[in-house]
Amino acid sequence: MKTRVFYSRNEMFKLNRDRLLERGVTIEEIAEIAFQQQGRYNKNISMRICIESVEKILSYRDIFHLVQLSIEIDRLTEEGLFRSPIQEIMKADLGMFGIDEVFGLTIAQLYGTIGQTNFGDIDVNKPGVVKRLNDEGKKNSERCHTFLDDVVGAIAAAASTRVAQIISEEESAKDPHFEPMQLPLEWKEEN
Secondary structure, eight states: OOOOOOOOHHHHHHHHHHHHHHTTOOHHHHHHHHHHHHHTTOTTOOHHHHHHHHHHHTTSHHHHHHHHHHHHHHHHHHTTOSOTTHHHHHHHTOTTTOHHHHHHHHHHHTTHHHHHHHHHHHHHHOOHHHHHHHHHHHHOTTOOOTTHHHHHHHHHHHHHHHHHHHHHHHHHHTSTTOOOOOOOHHHHHHO
């Protein structure tokens, strides 16, 4: 029997959601970070648009691969299945390691410079579930969230940026000179 390697966007979303839940992370917790971050700039956002943004991002193929790989790296680290010295470096979540931040920056980069700036803010300030994951990984010798805290923070940053883009588009539509762009059908399915 042939091994399956391709999944639909709906399947990728569900697999990501389920893996995150296994690690104790909900979509709502990620959306809450996006809501708080974007709420500093726009008081008219809703939690619903933040949740929708997280869900959309979790359905992208690159995000699927990064979430799945990150969780597996953390799980294998918990089980002590890497060789020394990388096992100890990842288990300690060594600040000079930085590969986990590369995963986060890759996710945030999907939303350009603002996505990366938003990720930097979240990575430094560690709001909500990002702080919980970071602290749990450092305090609990049985848990490792070296990659997951950064990936979750980056998804929140991307969602925050997506929300800002939606609001910006809505504001531009209020201009009397606004002309909506006619997108090809295949583009509409991606957004």
